[in-house]
Amino acid sequence: MPIALDNLRVGRKYQLINMGEIRQLEIISRLRGTNFKVKDLDTLEFYTIEELLQWGIGKDYDIDEIYR
Numbered sequence: 040m041p042i043a044l045d046n047l048r049v050g051r052k053y054q055l056i057n058m059g060e061i062r063q064l065e066i067i068s069r070l071r072g073t074n075f076k077v078k079d080l081d082t083l084e085f086y087t088i089e090e091l092l093q094w095g096i097g098k099d100y101d102i103d104e105i106y107r
Contacts, residue, residue: 041102044073044088052080052105058097063105 047053047066055062063080070076075088 041100047075053102054105055091056099056101057092059099
């Protein structure tokens with residue numbers, strides 16, 4: 040079961056699976072509501088959660104914390 044977006048914490052790392060894409064993210068800051076600035080740990084690019092979910096949530100949607 041995926042973690043609710045309002046339960047994400049700044050400084051923690053998560054794995055996001057959505058529509059066949061797997062991304063490892065670090066939460067950089069909370070912008071407003073359930074929108075966060077995130078850093079992609081593979082490409083080192085910065086996104087917002089809204090940008091990553093703008094095309095919808097697929098059947099395979101899952102977000103879990105990475106413990107390392």
